[in-house]
Amino acid sequence: MSEVLVDVKNLKKYFPTSEKDKVVKAVDDVSFRIFKGETLGVVGESGCGKSTTGRLTLKLLEPTAGSVSFKGQDLSGLKRKDMRALRREMQIIFQDPYASLDPRKTVFQILAEPYRIHHPEMSREQIYEKVTGLIDCVGLRPEHIYRYPHEFSGGQRQRVGIARAIALNPEFVVCDEPVSALDVSIQAQVINLMQDIKKEFNLTYMFISHDLRIIKHFCDRVMVMYLGNIVEIGSKEAIYEKRRHPYTQALLSAIPNIKSKDKGERILLTGDIPSPVNPPSGCPFHPRCSQCMEICKKEKPVLRTMEDGTQVACHLELS
Amino acid sequence: MSLLEVKDLKTYFYTDAGVGKAVDGVTFSLDKGKVLGIVGESGCGKSVTSLSIMRLVDPTTGRYEGGSILFEGQDILKLPEKEMRKLRGNRISMIFQEPMTSLNPVFTIGYQIEESLILHKGMDKKQARERAVELLELVGIPEAKKRVEEYPHQLSGGMRQRVMIAMALAGDPELLIADEPTTALDVTIQAQILELLKSLQKKLDMSIIIITHDLGVIAEMADEVAVMYAGDIVEKAATRELFDDPKHPYTIGLMNSIPDVEEDVERLRTLEGLVPSLYDMPAGCRFAPRCRFACAECEKQRIRLTELAGGRQVRCRRYEQ
Numbered sequence: 001m002s003e004v005l006v007d008v009k010n011l012k013k014y015f016p017t018s019e020k021d022k023v024v025k026a027v028d029d030v031s032f033r034i035f036k037g038e039t040l041g042v043v044g045e046s047g048c049g050k051s052t053t054g055r056l057t058l059k060l061l062e063p064t065a066g067s068v069s070f071k072g073q074d075l076s077g078l079k080r081k082d083m084r085a086l087r088r089e090m091q092i093i094f095q096d097p098y099a100s101l102d103p104r105k106t107v108f109q110i111l112a113e114p115y116r117i118h119h120p121e122m123s124r125e126q127i128y129e130k131v132t133g134l135i136d137c138v139g140l141r142p143e144h145i146y147r148y149p150h151e152f153s154g155g156q157r158q159r160v161g162i163a164r165a166i167a168l169n170p171e172f173v174v175c176d177e178p179v180s181a182l183d184v185s186i187q188a189q190v191i192n193l194m195q196d197i198k199k200e201f202n203l204t205y206m207f208i209s210h211d212l213r214i215i216k217h218f219c220d221r222v223m224v225m226y227l228g229n230i231v232e233i234g235s236k237e238a239i240y241e242k243r244r245h246p247y248t249q250a251l252l253s254a255i256p257n258i259k260s261k262d263k264g265e266r267i268l269l270t271g272d273i274p275s276p277v278n279p280p281s282g283c284p285f286h287p288r289c290s291q292c293m294e295i296c297k298k299e300k301p302v303l304r305t306m307e308d309g310t311q312v313a314c315h316l317e318l319s
Numbered sequence: 320m321s322l323l324e325v326k327d328l329k330t331y332f333y334t335d336a337g338v339g340k341a342v343d344g345v346t347f348s349l350d351k352g353k354v355l356g357i358v359g360e361s362g363c364g365k366s367v368t369s370l371s372i373m374r375l376v377d378p379t380t381g382r383y384e385g386g387s388i389l390f391e392g393q394d395i396l397k398l399p400e401k402e403m404r405k406l407r408g409n410r411i412s413m414i415f416q417e418p419m420t421s422l423n424p425v426f427t428i429g430y431q432i433e434e435s436l437i438l439h440k441g442m443d444k445k446q447a448r449e450r451a452v453e454l455l456e457l458v459g460i461p462e463a464k465k466r467v468e469e470y471p472h473q474l475s476g477g478m479r480q481r482v483m484i485a486m487a488l489a490g491d492p493e494l495l496i497a498d499e500p501t502t503a504l505d506v507t508i509q510a511q512i513l514e515l516l517k518s519l520q521k522k523l524d525m526s527i528i529i530i531t532h533d534l535g536v537i538a539e540m541a542d543e544v545a546v547m548y549a550g551d552i553v554e555k556a557a558t559r560e561l562f563d564d565p566k567h568p569y570t571i572g573l574m575n576s577i578p579d580v581e582e583d584v585e586r587l588r589t590l591e592g593l594v595p596s597l598y599d600m601p602a603g604c605r606f607a608p609r610c611r612f613a614c615a616e617c618e619k620q621r622i623r624l625t626e627l628a629g630g631r632q633v634r635c636r637r638y639e640q
Contacts, residue, residue, distance in 0.1 A: 045505035046476075153593055154361075183360035183594075184532065188576035188587040195586065210505065217578030217587065240580070254510040255580055256535025258562060268514060269507045272475040 005172055005204050006034040006057060011066035013052050017277060024276045026052040028228035029066070031303075034172070039198070039205040041219030041236070043212060043251070047273055049228040050208045054174045057206060058090050059083060070172070088118055091165040095177035097157035101149040107135070107160055108145040114167040134163040137200070139193060155186035162193065166201055174206045179214065191218060212255050216240055224248050227284040228276055230303060234310025244312045247285045283315065291316060320392060321348040322526050323372070323494060327386035330364075330371045332597075334380055339597035341367040343550035344386070346624070351493070354520060354527045356541030356558065358534060360573075362594055363547040365530045369496045372528075373413055374403050390494070409439040409490035416499035418479035422471040428455075428482045429467035435489040454485040459515055477508035484515065488523070495520075498530045513539050534577060538562060546570050549595055549605040552624065556631035566633040568610045604636065612637060 009031050014023040027049040034040045034057075042050045055061045057068055059075045068075045070090060078086065094100040101110055111131045115122050122130075132142055138159040149157055158178060165173050178194065179187040191214065198205060209215050215222055216236060223233040224247065232245040243249045250267040269288045274280055280287050286296040295315050303311040304318070312318055325347050332339040342364040349355045357365045370376045372388055374395060388395040390411065395403065415421045423431060432454060433447035442450065448467070455463035458481040471479055480500060487495055497516065501509040517540065520527050529540050537544050537558065544561045546554040546569065554567040565571045572590035592609040595601055601608060603618035610617070617636050624634045 045507060155593070184534075184576045185360060185573060185590040186593075188589040189591070191578075192587055192589060212506065213578045213580055216580055217583070250507060252580075254506040256509075256513070256533070256539045258535050258538050258574070258577065258579070266510065266514075268510055272477055272508070273505070 002038075003036040004033050005036045005071060006206070007069040007072075008032050008034075008053075008057060009067050009069075011053070011056055011068065012064045013049075013056055013061060014064045022277050025228050025279060026276060027056060027063075028279075030225075030228075030230050031066075032223055032230065032233055034204060034206060036171075036204055037202065038220045039207050039218060041215040041222040042206060042208045042225060043210065043215050043222060044225035045210060045251075045273055047227070047276060048225040049276075050210075050225050051176055053225070054092070054176050054206060054208050058092055058174055060092070088168040089170050090172045090174070091168070091170040092174045092176060093158075093161050093165045093178045096181050097154065097161045098149065100161060101157060101164075103149055106146050106148055107131075107140075110149075110160065111135070111145070111163055111167060114164065118168055130167070134167055137166070137197070138163045139189075153186075154182050155190060158182060158190050159193065162190075162197065166197060166203075169201060170203070172204045172206070174208070176208045177210070178207075180209065180211065187214070194218075212252060224251065227274060227279055229284055230311075230313065231285065232310065232312045232314075233303070234306075234308070234312075238306075238308050238310040242308075242310065244306070244310065244318045245285075245314050246289050246291050246316070250288075283313075321389075322351045322391060323349040323528075324389040325368070325372070325386070326389070328368065328371060328388060329383070329385040330367050330376055331382055331384045332380045333382065337598040340550050340600060341381075341597055342371060343600075345547075345550075345552055346386075347545050347552065347555065349494070349526050349528065351526055352520075352524045353543065354529060354541045356537035356544045357528060357530045357547060358532065358537050358544060358573075359547035360532055360594060362549075362597065364550040365547050366498055368547070369413065369498050369528060369530050372494075372496060373407055373411060374398075375407075405439075408435055408487075410492055411494045411496065412487035412490055412492040413496040413498065414480070414483045414487045414500050416502050418476065418483045418503070419471060421483060422479060424471055427468055427470055428474070432467075432482070432486050432489055435486060439490045450489070451485075454488055455482070457488065457519070458482070458485045459511075460485070475508075476504055477511060480504060480508075480512055481515065484512075484519070488519070491523070492525060494526045494528070496528045496530070499532070500529070501536060502531070502533070509536075516540065534562075534574065546573070549600060550597070551605060551634060552632075553606065553634045554632065555624075557629075560629065560631060566627070566631070566638065567606075567635050568612055569606045572609075604634075 011030050013027040014025055044050045056063050108131055111134055112127045115127045135145055140159055179190050207219055219236055222236050222239040224231050226247050232248050250269045253267045271288050282298045283296040283301050286292045301313045301315045303313045305311050328342055328345045330342040332341055345368055359365045383396050429451050432451040436442045436447040436450050452463045452467055460466050460481050501512050541558045544558050545552045548569050554570050575588040590609055603620055604622045607613040607617040622634050622636055624632045625638045626632055
């Protein structure tokens with residue numbers, strides 16, 4: 001087994017609501033590891049806690065309980081100064097490149113900022129060299145550095161977002177729906193770019209997406225979340241082929257089929273995703289599960305490890 | 320006779336930046352009881368095409384510069400606004416992408432459905448309420464009698480889209496235009512809504528135009544597909560034929576951009592470059608700057624839509640005789 005880069009243990013994040021005694025259980029006790037050099041895909045529908053998990057992993061949010069360790073170092077005990085130093089090694093690419101780039105700064109100013117903050121010893125010339133290098137690396141042209149974010153298309157803006165994330169040579173990048181706001185032909189360009197950059201900079205990705213096709217293409221391991229819980233985590237092959245958890249089955253069968261002629265049996269889930277303020281008792285998925293048993297309504301299933309290493313949280317007999 | 324015939328439709332926008340040719344000579348027809356999919360990326364003109372059919376293009380900047388839209392033989396573009404109102408929301412209705420912004424937050428969903436019934440069908444309040452409950456049941460909203468009193472914010476995204484569909488069905492439309500109806504929804508909810516639209520289409524024998532950027536949605540729903548690029552239809556074919564054997568380089572590029580769930584590839588094959596600006600279209604083939612088959616010939620003049628065997632059409636020099 002390769003080196004563990006990120007180790008998340010019993011992580012919880014509850015947000016307060018306007019009602020005093022009620023909380024939103026956005027992330028409710030998740031534990032997982034991210035290994036060096038891999039891409040862990042996190043997939044689930046809105047409100048499943050995937051983005052919150054991503055932010056907690058980077059300590060952009062403080063957890064309610066649980067811990068995150070990066071290279072063996074527990075982040076919760078870190079002082080501001082030490083955390084800042086560690087931030088160089090852990091970065092994030094956001095979904096909406098327009099909202100995450102300062103509209104009043106040129107691309108040069110945006111990309112120079114990480115160096116100014118973390119490497120105050122660098123001269124303007126050195127920074128300029130770095131920035132033009134970055135720009136080239138993400139497929140933009142040198143003249144682009146004096147433009148403002150609004151002068152770019154969505155795909156180009158996301159390239160700027162990627163350049164900013166890799167500016168300080170990080171080891172770990174959380175990608176939070178990085179291509180969801182882009183057109184399909186542009187999505188493919190950005191996905192390929194992210195693949196190239198991963199190789200070039202030896203990155204480890206946590207790739208958050210609701211797009212099951214892109215997750216399959218891009219990730220080594222996949223974690224499926226539902227209502228703040230991990231329902232299944234394992235290798236891409238195990239998740240997409242074995243489809244052990246009933247929710248994984250439903251999610252995968254809901255992808256509209258493009259290329260093959262036989263449409264296969266679709267599992268149509270009834271009802272909506274329950275509210276995380278008032279999650280169901282027992283298994284969070286039980287009200288929508290076609291194979292729900294008595295025990296599912298009472299007892300929350302824990303992650304069980306299968307023979308191939310996949311972990312599944314389900315009371316059904318699985319192998 | 321076709322239910323809808325769009326002929327050489329041109330919808331241009333006049334802005335400070337110049338003339339934006341959002342829809343530039345679009346032609347297609349739709350038979351009764353059929354589903355036509357229009358697919359393309361942002362700015363290809365798919366939404367402006369649908370707004371043109373509803374005659375909802377913003378009159379302060381947009382103008383219909385040519386062509387005709389025949390609905391049961393009658394040219395919509397020539398109708399006086401009063402006549403158009405009788406069609407719109409009644410015989411032709413539309414559902415939009417974001418159900419929260421298309422519903423009025425300060426009225427109950429019942430009120431919003433009843434409004435159209437009272438206006439178009441001349442029902443009284445009691446009749447309208449009964450019909451509203453029926454419509455909510457038809458679109459699969461549980462406890463419709465209770466839900467009819469609720470406000471949009473009390474419903475989930477999927478339920479709101481069902482309400483939008485119920486509203487659209489209030490006038491018993493012959494044509495339903497669905498503009499990205501599932502884009503804002505999660506996959507499992509998207510599957511529910513597509514299933515609902517399919518069953519309603521059969522039950523009510525409606526024609527549907529479904530507008531989307533998602534080829535998967537097209538594959539699920541449409542009998543026929545028109546692929547749009549930069550204000551033009553570049554390819555039109557029966558859905559299965561298009562997916563099995565795409566002809567236009569843009570269609571091929573679009574399909575290759577989507578990772579396949581069934582088979583793994585090392586790298587996605589991409590379309591390089593960007594969509595041309597509406598205000599500065601290439602003189603010749605609009606896809607030429609991004610096309611790997613492009614040659615000097617392509618850039619000379621606009622390419623005609625060529626009819627191929629089996630009634631499919633493609634706008635590409637390589638297929639011209």
